[in-house]
Amino acid sequence: MAKSMTTGLNDVIFSMEELRSIPFKVISEMLVAAAPAVVDAQKKQFAEDGLIDRGNLSQSPGWVRPQVGRKGGGYLDVGPQGTNHTGGKGGESNTTNAEVAFVHEFGAPGRNIRATQSIRIATEESADKAVEEKMKVYDEWLTSLGL
Numbered sequence: 191m192a193k194s195m196t197t198g199l200n201d202v203i204f205s206m207e208e209l210r211s212i213p214f215k216v217i218s219e220m221l222v223a224a225a226p227a228v229v230d231a232q233k234k235q236f237a238e239d240g241l242i243d244r245g246n247l248s249q250s251p252g253w254v255r256p257q258v259g260r261k262g263g264g265y266l267d268v269g270p271q272g273t274n275h276t277g278g279k280g281g282e283s284n285t286t287n288a289e290v291a292f293v294h295e296f297g298a299p300g301r302n303i304r305a306t307q308s309i310r311i312a313t314e315e316s317a318d319k320a321v322e323e324k325m326k327v328y329d330e331w332l333t334s335l336g337l
Contacts, residue, residue: 221264221266221324223326228268235309270288
């Protein structure tokens with residue numbers, strides 16, 4: 191009768207458990223590494239769609255620091271940041287760049303603004319680069335664990 195022996199199984203199980211619980215620090219680094227690809231794609235798409243405006247929408251894409259999700263993991267919001275400086279007294283406005291981008295994203299037929307889908311297009315076009323950047327951080331973490 192043939193016998194099979196396995197050595198180091200406990201190490202493999204431990205490693206799998208470590209992989210399942212990626213530290214938030216690593217998740218955060220992965221998200222930050224991917225963000226510039228999405229930001230650059232949004233700026234490019236805004237320009238291609240003619241969303242160069244009197245305010246600062248075209249240069250507003252950015253990100254805020256990573257947050258812990260409700261069910262663990264994390265997320266990072268990438269998109270237009272700040273206030274749009276058009277209209278009002280002295281060029282001041284209470285309208286955020288996110289609100290302006292939303293109107294352009296989905297359109298406002300009553301105001302003769304066509305839907306551009308700029309953010310959706312930019313997000314889709316930057317996906318491969320963003321994943322590539324995340325994987326670099328993930329691979330570094332795996333290497334640090336000796337895997």
